[in-house]
Amino acid sequence: MTPQDRELIAGLCAARAGIKVDASKAYLLETRLAPVARREDFAATRDLVEALRRTRDERLIWAVVEALASGESCFFRDGAPYEAFAEDILPRLFERAAGRPVRVWSAACGTGQEIYSLAMLVEEAEAALQGRVDLFASDLSERALEKAQSGIYTQFEVQRGLPIRLLVRHFEKDGEMWAISPRLPQRVQWRRINLLADLSRLGGFDVIFCRYVLAGATQEARARILNSLARTLAPGGFLFLGDNEGIDGLTEALIPVDGRPGLFTRRPAVRAAA
Amino acid sequence: MEFVPVKTCLVVDDSRVIRKVARRILEEFGFDIAEASDGLEALAWCRAMMPDAVLLDWNLPTMSGLEFLRQLRQEPGGDSPTVVFCTVENDVERIREALDAGADEYIMKPFDGDIMACKLAQAGLA
Numbered sequence A: 001m002t003p004q005d006r007e008l009i010a011g012l013c014a015a016r017a018g019i020k021v022d023a024s025k026a027y028l029l030e031t032r033l034a035p036v037a038r039r040e041d042f043a044a045t046r047d048l049v050e051a052l053r054r055t056r057d058e059r060l061i062w063a064v065v066e067a068l069a070s071g072e073s074c075f076f077r078d079g080a081p082y083e084a085f086a087e088d089i090l091p092r093l094f095e096r097a098a099g100r101p102v103r104v105w106s107a108a109c110g111t112g113q114e115i116y117s118l119a120m121l122v123e124e125a126e127a128a129l130q131g132r133v134d135l136f137a138s139d140l141s142e143r144a145l146e147k148a149q150s151g152i153y154t155q156f157e158v159q160r161g162l163p164i165r166l167l168v169r170h171f172e173k174d175g176e177m178w179a180i181s182p183r184l185p186q187r188v189q190w191r192r193i194n195l196l197a198d199l200s201r202l203g204g205f206d207v208i209f210c211r212y213v214l215a216g217a218t219q220e221a222r223a224r225i226l227n228s229l230a231r232t233l234a235p236g237g238f239l240f241l242g243d244n245e246g247i248d249g250l251t252e253a254l255i256p257v258d259g260r261p262g263l264f265t266r267r268p269a270v271r272a273a274a
Numbered sequence B: 001m002e003f004v005p006v007k008t009c010l011v012v013d014d015s016r017v018i019r020k021v022a023r024r025i026l027e028e029f030g031f032d033i034a035e036a037s038d039g040l041e042a043l044a045w046c047r048a049m050m051p052d053a054v055l056l057d058w059n060l061p062t063m064s065g066l067e068f069l070r071q072l073r074q075e076p077g078g079d080s081p082t083v084v085f086c087t088v089e090n091d092v093e094r095i096r097e098a099l100d101a102g103a104d105e106y107i108m109k110p111f112d113g114d115i116m117a118c119k120l121a122q123a124g125l126a
Helices: A003-017 A026-039 A045-055 A058-069 A080-097 A113-128 A142-150 A164-170 A219-232 B016-028 B039-048 B065-074 B092-101 B113-122
Strands: A102-106 A133-139 A171-174 A177-180 A188-192 A205-209 A233-240 A254-256 A263-266 B007-012 B031-036 B053-056 B082-087 B105-108
Touching (some): A003 A045, A003 A058, A026 A045, A026 A058, A058 A142, A080 A102, A080 A205, A113 A133, A133 A142, A142 A188, B007 B016, B031 B039, B053 B065
Parallel strands (some): A102 A133, B053 B082
Antiparallel strands (some): A233 A263, A254 A263
16 A cells, blocks of 8 residues: 555544544555455455545445454453452442333444443342342444454453353353354344444433544544533433543533542533533 | 562473463463362362462362362352363363362363453453
8 A cells, every 4th residue: 555545544533433543554544455455355455445536436435444443352451440340330320220121332343342331230139139230232333343243252362351250150161262142232223323423312311331433533423422422421310431541621510529530520511411 | 669469370280281271371361370180189289379360170080179179169269260171071061070179260271361361351350
């Protein structure tokens, strides 16, 4: 790929999904786009880019954007946010909800490790406490969503962050792979969502996980995503970002929760979406 | 200056290569390492000085990892080490057997440094 090719790709990613792509990272772009080129029957990535330039085919553009959107994922990433969710936030929300389901959304669920980590904790909490949870998961990438919904992981993937007792409780071996118990994907409502789109119709979430998305977004997209997410939070709801992801200068709609890095709540003045 | 006690980990595996790899990773987490190539040798080690942690293979020459673990848990002070299996055995039933015998965590080979770090953290060792 030429520098112009890489600039074209970076521009498309920023415009369509707010994804920050460093056009100087030739190797990264090549390795992410090579599988797309193969899948789409192009001899090389430069042919894929040439086709993009010539046709502006939306399907092809999204295949490229999705390939550059995908990041690393593991179960119970960083540990502490999940402890806070299970031990502090969920019991409080159950009490406040007084019988209505608590709504939990994994906004950029990738290949599913985040929503399934939450689902496992939710099952335990529902069994121990009086309360119900509705789980929602979305991602920009159709391919990531397909994998997430399949609930099938490699041995390497299930060993990243998943305690062994949860593995044997929730997974079965399927040849060389590990398949999650079907009841977990079945209880999640899955949707493809671009976080730059209008999210106002989704509103009323008590908890949103959107961890390590902002770090890979352009400055403009960060502010837009944060303000959209704030509007979709129910009053008193909580937003989990990555541990090192701040909101300074990006939004006035959220306030940090003391002593919990990466955890925010909605500033009371912001109106909830319908 | 604060005194920080060194944690000890006994690596039990009949493969010298695996012991070497495990030693390198565990030393990065501040462990002092002892090595044994068999369950009997490991049990003798524990009777002489109980480690804080044991990284344990399943298939060993004279006493299996599972048998070692069962006996370890019967020894005076044998309930204290955190035991992490590290084995090619990856059937759910085998894993359940290990947990029933008193294993705290379980690593399925092949593994890498990230997996070892995750498992040590889950076992409360890192």
